[in-house]
Amino acid sequence: MIQDKILQEIIELDEKYYLNVMGKRVPLCVDHGEGVWLYGTDGRRYLDMIGGIAVNVLGHAHPALTAAICAQAAKVIHCCNYYYNEPQTRLAKRLAELTGLDRVFIGNSGAEANEAAIKLARGYFHKKGQPRAKFVSALQSFHGRTLATATATGQAKYSEPFAPLPSGFAHVPFNNQDALKSAVDDQTCAVILELVQGESGIRPVDREYAQLAEQLCRQTGARLIIDEIQTGMGRTGQFLASQLYDIHPDIVTLAKGLAGGVPIGAVIANADTAAGFAPGDHGSTFGGNPLACAAAMAVLDVYAADHLVQVAADRGEQLQAALRELSGVQPLLKEVRGIGLMIGLELAEPKALALKMNMLEKGYLVGSVGATVIRLLPPLILPAAEIPPFITALNEALKEVAAL
Numbered sequence: 001m002i003q004d005k006i007l008q009e010i011i012e013l014d015e016k017y018y019l020n021v022m023g024k025r026v027p028l029c030v031d032h033g034e035g036v037w038l039y040g041t042d043g044r045r046y047l048d049m050i051g052g053i054a055v056n057v058l059g060h061a062h063p064a065l066t067a068a069i070c071a072q073a074a075k076v077i078h079c080c081n082y083y084y085n086e087p088q089t090r091l092a093k094r095l096a097e098l099t100g101l102d103r104v105f106i107g108n109s110g111a112e113a114n115e116a117a118i119k120l121a122r123g124y125f126h127k128k129g130q131p132r133a134k135f136v137s138a139l140q141s142f143h144g145r146t147l148a149t150a151t152a153t154g155q156a157k158y159s160e161p162f163a164p165l166p167s168g169f170a171h172v173p174f175n176n177q178d179a180l181k182s183a184v185d186d187q188t189c190a191v192i193l194e195l196v197q198g199e200s201g202i203r204p205v206d207r208e209y210a211q212l213a214e215q216l217c218r219q220t221g222a223r224l225i226i227d228e229i230q231t232g233m234g235r236t237g238q239f240l241a242s243q244l245y246d247i248h249p250d251i252v253t254l255a256k257g258l259a260g261g262v263p264i265g266a267v268i269a270n271a272d273t274a275a276g277f278a279p280g281d282h283g284s285t286f287g288g289n290p291l292a293c294a295a296a297m298a299v300l301d302v303y304a305a306d307h308l309v310q311v312a313a314d315r316g317e318q319l320q321a322a323l324r325e326l327s328g329v330q331p332l333l334k335e336v337r338g339i340g341l342m343i344g345l346e347l348a349e350p351k352a353l354a355l356k357m358n359m360l361e362k363g364y365l366v367g368s369v370g371a372t373v374i375r376l377l378p379p380l381i382l383p384a385a386e387i388p389p390f391i392t393a394l395n396e397a398l399k400e401v402a403a404l
Contacts, residue, residue: 004029006041026360033060036379036386038365046360047386049378050367054198054230054342057257058302059379065260068298069291077291081283087293094300095268098239099252103274105267106288110229110255111144113265114192116282117251118148120269121190121223124276132189132222133168140174142199143192143227152192155200175206184216190223190251191216195241198230201373202337202344210245223250223273229265230342233257234303234380237313237340244339257380259295312380315387316340319376322391330395332402341382345374351401358397364390 007029029041036059037045048056058065079085092104107113125132139154147166150159154171172179174197184191191213197203217224226249231241238244240252250273255265303309320336320343327333335346350371359366367375
């Protein structure tokens with residue numbers, strides 16, 4: 001490896017000037033990308049198996065996405081929402097059709113989308129003259145880092161330092177049907193649920209639990225919000241994970257991969273629930289800007305042309321099968337969890353960080369969650385031919401880390 005003077009300079013500047021919310025980062029400074037590969041300032045290339053945490057669905061420098069961004073930037077990047085802009089409206093139509101819902105609001109991030117969903121649910125009951133304040137979410141969930149979404153998140157470490165927190169949020173054990181039944185009543189505004197918990201180690205919902213959540217919402221009138229920030233955009237082998245579980249949410253939130261790396265978020269609601277917002281109730285300066293929306297349209301065009309949702313299902317099945325085979329011969333690899341190309345590897349010992357760094361040295365970028373889980377969220381364009389070399393490298397890394 002060549003001496004990476006750029007990396008060292010950037011680390012020093014980062015430690016001096018950047019607000020210390022990231023801590024010590026992985027010692028890699030990204031220079032550029034191409035396809036499923038990222039290239040560092042160290043002169044090496046790395047197979048991107050974390051995909052910007054489910055963002056880079058088309059990999060890096062995809063020609064169709066790049067062309068759409070350049071073409072739109074040459075026309076207009078931003079115009080305020082006093083006026084109509086064509087990419088915003090056409091994207092709204094596309095998302096409504098893909099999700100089977102009716103109304104779309106486009107913002108800038110997943111946290112903003114979930115924040116808007118929380119506001120929309122409360123607005124829905126306020127406008128009915130029957131205000132409800134209570135939200136029910138799952139323990140170990142993750143819904144964002146704004147005050148409201150951090151409070152909705154079922155992990156105290158994300159919210160406790162910022163008390164006093166917004167009121168009205170209750171948390172129940174994930175996949176515990178009795179606890180869910182006890183929590184949801186006729187004062188519940190909404191249930192907000194991830195169908196695969198990402199930040200706690202890729203934990204899929206039980207089908208019965210997901211369907212019970214919908215049933216309880218229908219019985220009580222509560223709104224069902226499905227957070228598809230990480231599970232949406234085809235990652236689970238359907239465009240929405242809710243389609244896998246045969247449930248019909250009132251509100252869906254999307255972000256991450258929607259524009260292939262350009263910041264965007266969307267809250268999508270059925271017509272009844274959408275009445276919770278009237279003119280002036282919500283807005284965003286940058287939300288729905290022409291550049292982000294043109295990028296999202298290009299991403300969705302590639303999805304349609306290349307059948308990427310089905311590709312994600314097929315590639316996920318191939319990758320998970322290889323990983324499960326590996327778990328049979330590697331004691332450190334305790335369990336393989338996930339759906340499609342959203343995969344968690346549970347280790348038998350708290351060595352996730354060591355394994356992540358070992359894979360970095362071998363030219364592979366993976367994520368870690370806590371001390372025992374490796375997270376894989378590769379681009380949906382991951383070639384089948386790259387899976388065997390990845391498994392070989394992971395096998396070697398598991399052996400080496402187990403020996404530490």
